[in-house]
Amino acid sequence: MAGAERRKNRKTKRGENTLEREEENKPGNIDVDNIDQRPHWFTVLWTKLFNITNWIVIGLLIVMIISDGTLIRIVDFVFGTQLFRRFYMTQQPPPSGPPDPSQLEEEIKNFKPTILNKLDMNEIYLYNKLLQPQEISNDLSRESSVRIFLIDDFLTELECDGLVKAHHHHVDEMSKESPILCFDSIDTLHKHLKDIDKEHLVKLCNDIEVFTTGTHCLNSSFSAELTNSMHHQWSYSTAFYLGESRFSHSFGKRVYEATGLMASNGGKFQITSYPEGVGYKTHTDCTLNTEKRDRFATILVYLDDVEEGGETNFPKLGISIKPKKAQALVWTNMDEDGNCDPMSIHEASKVQVGKKYILQRWFYYENFYSLGRRQKEPDIPERSPGQGYVSCDAYDHGSCRWYDEWGYDHIVDYVAMKHKLH
Ligand SMILES: O=C(O)CCC(=O)C(=O)O
Ligand SMILES: [Fe+2]
Structure with a gap:
């Protein structure tokens, strides 16, 4: 009862207030109080x-x-x-293309190297799909500095297929002429000649000055003869550089977001195909010395499935990865102080059935001015523009690889100045 009374009173009060306000607002009324308070314009x-x-x-x-x-x-x-x-x-991508000689000295002088010494793995979205890096580790790998990750669907189907197509197109274009053959030493050449059991070539090789002056490469006619006998038992690598395709930028950005590997420390982009029966020797991606301008980490993306074989093996870690289309494999080769870790040794096992395609990019511990730029080809040995070259090392299997650009390692002059490049 008391409550109802209070509500009624409140209602009345509100009613009074409204009436008062209506009274004040009547057009004829003047608000005397406010006249003097109106502010100056x-x-x-x-x-x-x-x-x-x-x-x-x-x-x-x-x-x-x-x-x-x-x-x-x-x-x-x-x-x-x-x-x-x-x-x-x-990331500020390094400028692509050959440097302008007039500004070279100044640019080199002003170049400030960046150090890259860790992976920083992250989940990323690619076209609304969440990509989650997954660490592959076991007791052995935990004892080493090597970190290995897998990321599914790192490239789209279209990107994988497009890269394979571009690679094939390039290899076909450059295979119209037989390649120049290079060997890391004369012993390796002899070993390969023995392998293919070509007595007359061994004899020929003893009779003539086999390597073109200043190189470890055979001249064109000897190369052609040997190429026929070796039945193309090698993998094929084609390279492109940052800025040479729109993909290079988006891939660089994607890699950085997912792994922390900066484009500024990235080298060339390399697509490799392995025919049946071909693999690649065991090796580390860095050289086992104190050089810091070396490959700290590697990203490898499988561009297709392989029916049988073609695994990437890390024998010292007991890890083997079967190629899976669009999957990225990321690993470190050097420790945080820039020492090449021998535990990162790896190989591509022979493809048993089918064909294998990969895209790789290496990221350097300490970058340098010319890193990631297409290099000027040396003058020797002479080679026509549409001619590839094959580089062979002294290993049991998969020791030869075809390249569409010069592997400077085989040019004696280059070997001498290796790593002293700006
Ligand atoms: O093909 C692979 O699985 C590995 C290739 C590789 O390690 C290389 O090319 O450096
Ligand atoms: Fe490698």
């Missing part, structure tokens, strides 16, 4: 301007905070997101 203008300036300043501050990434960094810190890295740390 200048004050009104000043207040308005002040408000606008305020908003501009606040707006500018917000823009500054956002563009500088501070706000995003705070969000990252609080929520553990990776927004700053994703949107702000876009």
Whole structure:
């Protein structure tokens, strides 16, 4: 009863107030109290301007905070997101193409190397699909500095197929002429000649000055003869460089987001195909010395499945990976101090049935001026523009690989100045 009374009173009060307000607002009434309080026009203008300036300043501050990434960094810190890295740390890709000689000296002098010494694996989205790196480790690998990860669907079907097609097209174009054959030593050449059991070639090779002066490469006619006898028992590698395709940029960015491997420390992009019966020798991607301008990590993407064989094996770690289309394999070759880890030794086992295709890019511990740029070809040995070359090393299987560009290792001059490149 008391409650109902209170409600009624409140209603009445509200009613009175409304009536009072209506009374005040009647057109003929003048609000005497407010006449003197009405601000001067200048004050009104000043207040308005002040408000606008305020908003501009606040707006500018917000823009500054956002563009500088501070706000995003705070969000990252609080929520553990990776927004700053994703949107702000876009890598400055090294300029592609041959450097301009007039500016070369200055550019080299001003070049500041970047050190890359760890992987920073992250989940990323690729066309709305979440890609999750998965670490492959066992007791053996945990004892070493080598880290190995797999990422499914790192390339799209279209990208895989497109790369394979481009690779084939290039190899076909360059296979119209037989390649120049190069060997890491005369002993290796002899070993290969013995393998193919060509007595007359062995004799020929003893009779003539086999290597073109200043190189470990055979001249064109000897190369052609040997090529026929070796039945193309080699893998084929074609290379492209950053800026030579739109894919190179998007791949570089994708790799950086998923692994922390910066484009600035990346070398060439290499596609390799292995015919049936071919693999690749056991090797480390870095050289076992103290050189820091060396391959810290490798990303390898399988561009197709392989029916049988063709695994990537890490024999010292007891790890073997079967090729799976679009899957990326990422591993480190050097430790955090830049020492090449012998435990990273790996090989491509022979393809038993089918064909194998991979895309690889190497990332260097310490980058250098010419890294990732297409090099000027040396003058020797002479080679026509559409001619590939094959490089053979002294290993039991898969020791030969065809390249569409010069492997400078086989040029004696280059061997002498290797790693002293800018
Ligand atoms: O084909 C593979 O699985 C490995 C290739 C490789 O290690 C290389 O080319 O350096
Ligand atoms: Fe390798």
